[in-house]
Amino acid sequence: MAKTLIASISGIRGIFGNGLGPSELVRYAAAFGAWLRQQVEGRRPRVVVGRDGRVTGSVCARFVTATLQSVGCDVVDADLATTPTVEVAVLAAEADGGVVLSASHNPAEWNALKLLNRRGEFLTPDEARQVLALADAGAMPLVSWEQLGCYEQRDFLEEHVQRILALDFIEPERIRRRHFRVVVDGINSVGAIALPLLLRRLGVAEVLLLNGEPNGRFAHPPEPLPEHLHETIQTVARTEADLGLVVDPDADRLALIANGGVYVSEELTQVIAADFLWRFREGPFVTNLSSSRAIEEVAARYGMPVYRAAVGEINVVQKMKEVGAILGGEGNGGVILPDVHYGRDALVGTAMVLQHLANLEQSLAEFVATLPRYAMVKHKLPLAHLDVEQALQRLARRYAHARISTLDGLKIDLEEGWVHLRKSNTEPILRIYAEARTPEEAAALVQRFVEEMQTEQ
Numbered sequence: 153m154a155k156t157l158i159a160s161i162s163g164i165r166g167i168f169g170n171g172l173g174p175s176e177l178v179r180y181a182a183a184f185g186a187w188l189r190q191q192v193e194g195r196r197p198r199v200v201v202g203r204d205g206r207v208t209g210s211v212c213a214r215f216v217t218a219t220l221q222s223v224g225c226d227v228v229d230a231d232l233a234t235t236p237t238v239e240v241a242v243l244a245a246e247a248d249g250g251v252v253l254s255a256s257h258n259p260a261e262w263n264a265l266k267l268l269n270r271r272g273e274f275l276t277p278d279e280a281r282q283v284l285a286l287a288d289a290g291a292m293p294l295v296s297w298e299q300l301g302c303y304e305q306r307d308f309l310e311e312h313v314q315r316i317l318a319l320d321f322i323e324p325e326r327i328r329r330r331h332f333r334v335v336v337d338g339i340n341s342v343g344a345i346a347l348p349l350l351l352r353r354l355g356v357a358e359v360l361l362l363n364g365e366p367n368g369r370f371a372h373p374p375e376p377l378p379e380h381l382h383e384t385i386q387t388v389a390r391t392e393a394d395l396g397l398v399v400d401p402d403a404d405r406l407a408l409i410a411n412g413g414v415y416v417s418e419e420l421t422q423v424i425a426a427d428f429l430w431r432f433r434e435g436p437f438v439t440n441l442s443s444s445r446a447i448e449e450v451a452a453r454y455g456m457p458v459y460r461a462a463v464g465e466i467n468v469v470q471k472m473k474e475v476g477a478i479l480g481g482e483g484n485g486g487v488i489l490p491d492v493h494y495g496r497d498a499l500v501g502t503a504m505v506l507q508h509l510a511n512l513e514q515s516l517a518e519f520v521a522t523l524p525r526y527a528m529v530k531h532k533l534p535l536a537h538l539d540v541e542q543a544l545q546r547l548a549r550r551y552a553h554a555r556i557s558t559l560d561g562l563k564i565d566l567e568e569g570w571v572h573l574r575k576s577n578t579e580p581i582l583r584i585y586a587e588a589r590t591p592e593e594a595a596a597l598v599q600r601f602v603e604e605m606q607t608e609q
Contacts, residue, residue, distance in 0.1 A: 156262075159287070161280035162464060162577035165255050165264030168208040172263060177215040181251070183287035184267055185223035187279075188249050191270070196301055197225045200241045200268075200308075202233035203253035204402045205341035205366035208263045212253050216265065220251075221301035223293050229305045232366055234342045234403035235266070236497035240315060241308035242272035243493060254402035257375040260368055273494050274466040313350050315492050316503050321432050327510045328355030334506075335360045335396040335409070337384040340370050343399035343498065350499050354506060360391055374400055376407035376485065378415040389413025394509075395516045399498045404465075405485035406498035408505065410517040419444040419528055420520065421501055422481030425489075427523075428508035430454040435478030438471045440464070441563050442572045442585045443483030446524040462560035464577060469494045483528075527591040529598045533582040533605060540575050540582060543605060547573070571597050573605070 156171035157164070164180045166172030188197035199220050203209035209232075217227050228245050230238055235252050242250040250268035258264070267275050267283060275283065295301075316322060334356050338344025344364040351359050362384055363371040373380045376398040388396040388409045396409030408416040408424075423446050426437050430451075437456060439447055440463045451458045461471035468488060472480040480488040486496030487504065509516060544562040555565040561574025561583075569588030576583050582605065586597035 158579070159284060160577050161275070161277045161284075163264050163266040163274075165258065165262060167261045168212070168263050174215055177212055177265070178219045179290075179292075180265055180283075180287050181216040181219035182223050182292040183283050184249065184251065184265075185220045185225045186286050186291040186293050187283045188225060189223070189293065192248050196299075197248040198228065198245065199225045200228045200230055200238055200245055200247045200250040201253070202230035202235075202238035202241065202250070204234070204368075205232060205344075206254070206260060206263055206368040206401065209253050209368065212263055212265075216251055216253065217303065221303060222295065223301075224295040224299050225301040227301055227303050229303065230308050231305065232342050232345060233308060234312075234346050234499070236404055236493065236495050236499060237308050237312045237342075237346065239268060239272040239493050239495040239497075240312045241306075242268050242270065244308055244311050245306070252402065256402050257400045257405070259374065260370050271494065273469055276466055276470070309346055309349060312346075312499065313353050316350065316500060317353055319491055319503070321429070322354075322503050322507055323510070324353065324355040327506050328357070330394075330510045330513075331357040332395070332506065332509075333358040333360070333391065333393045335362065335384065335388045335391065335393045336364075337362045337376075337381065337396065337398040338364045338366070339372070339374050339376075339399060339401055340364075340368060341366050341374075341401035341403070343401070343403035346403055346499060347397060347399065347502065350502060354503060356506070360387065360393065362387060368401075370401070376400055376405060376418065381407075381409070381415065385409055385413045385415060395505075397498075397502055400485075403498040404496040406487065406501040407485050408516060410520055411515045412517060414517060416516065416520055417444075417528070418485035419446065419483040419526070420523060421485045421505075422483065422487055423447050423450055423523060424508060424519070425481065425487045425501055425504045426450060426479055428504050428511075429479050430456055431511075433478050436475045438468050438475065438477045438480040440468055440482050441557060441560050442574075442583075443481070444526050444528060444587055445570070446526055449524040460557070460559070463574060465496055467560075526587050526589060527594045528585060528587045529591065529594040531584040531598045531602060532576075532579070533584055533602060535575070535580050535582055538582070538605065544573060547601075547604060566597075568593055569597055571601050573601060
């Protein structure tokens with residue numbers, strides 16, 4: 153079997169025992185430690201390490217922690233923590249960087265190192281390339297026993313929650329008056345710890361927790377898609393809950409299930425958050441090229457600008473800073489609120505959605521009915537022997553009459569919808585996303601471009 157290790161500017165990931173193991177964990181942790189030492193000459197770097205609930209998480213964390221200490225870094229162990237909590241922790245601990253051990257929505261056998269800078273943000277592409285170069289060079293600047301890094305444990309969840317509660321537009325008392333009943337699907341990971349605590353602090357009357365043991369044995373495929381959530385959807389309907397909240401294993405993505413057991417597209421999570429915030433503040437919104445055009449339609453209601461960035465949280469964050477955005481996100485359920493931190497955060501998204509419903513005195517189903525309706529179809533095409541760059545260049549020439557963007561792969565805006573083709577940063581595949589007014593039209597767009605790409609092989 154081919155080794156699965158993928159080392160890119162998005163992190164280092166692979167199947168544990170088949171590409172990702174002790175030697176890889178040590179190699180990349182040492183390189184990150186070496187890079188941090190270059191950034192903070194004259195003192196020991198301070199690094200926060202956190203992990204999701206995967207079975208391999210504690211083993212991986214021990215290798216990473218010991219390696220960082222061995223190259224002279226002080227470690228603050230956040231243990232089981234959501235990715236956004238680790239991002240907040242870097243700021244709260246005044247650390248120089250962070251390591252998140254999570255393969256996000258990938259299956260349970262996968263794990264990954266996702267690296268954070270001193271701002272609690274994913275490394276920029278330039279920063280990531282510097283770390284990868286150190287790893288390729290075998291950098292392992294071991295220190296003497298007198299210079300070993302220190303180790304401490306600290307839980308940052310309460311601090312994360314308090315940052316959300318401190319937002320001037322979050323009013324737990326108003327939420328409390330709605331007597332919400334909320335179903336949470338914790339996917340046997342850290343969201344099962346974080347979301348119930350947040351909901352209690354927000355004043356939610358009743359929390360029904362599914363898949364609540366954070367043991368990494370996922371009860372269903374971990375990507376929060378409707379085909380994976382039959383039990384959760386049925387539970388929302390059966391219990392007459394006001395809504396359901398579904399996260400991925402590291403809780404940076406949030407999907408919603410409306411009252412009655414109706415799945416709400418992940419594409420609308422950021423749209424709902426934006427509609428909420430624009431009622432209080434004016435300012436730009438940033439999302440990626442693969443996200444629904446519904447955000448532009450909602451923005452037009454408020455006269456607000458929307459900017460597009462390449463796919464990837466750090467690309468959205470960089471664009472947000474460039475244009476002074478008050479909010480950002482990605483169509484996979486990611487909400488980025490700079491008031492808390494620059495990172496996708498399911499806890500922030502949860503608070504904004506609940507507050508919006510409380511303020512409007514509407515159900516989620518009633519509010520979603522007021523939003524633009526689009527259908528999106530996503531397809532993964534194995535790369536095989538395809539020369540992606542040349543194929544996309546030929547497609548761009550073929551569709552020169554349309555509005556195209558080559559910022560990230562190729563996006564083509566057509567009268568009937570749009571299609572976005574790009575190489576994945578995390579898997580050896582080409583992603584093909586299409587959006588149109590109906591599922592059938594979106595599926596037809598995907599099929600059309602799958603066939604066009606296959607003729608290029």
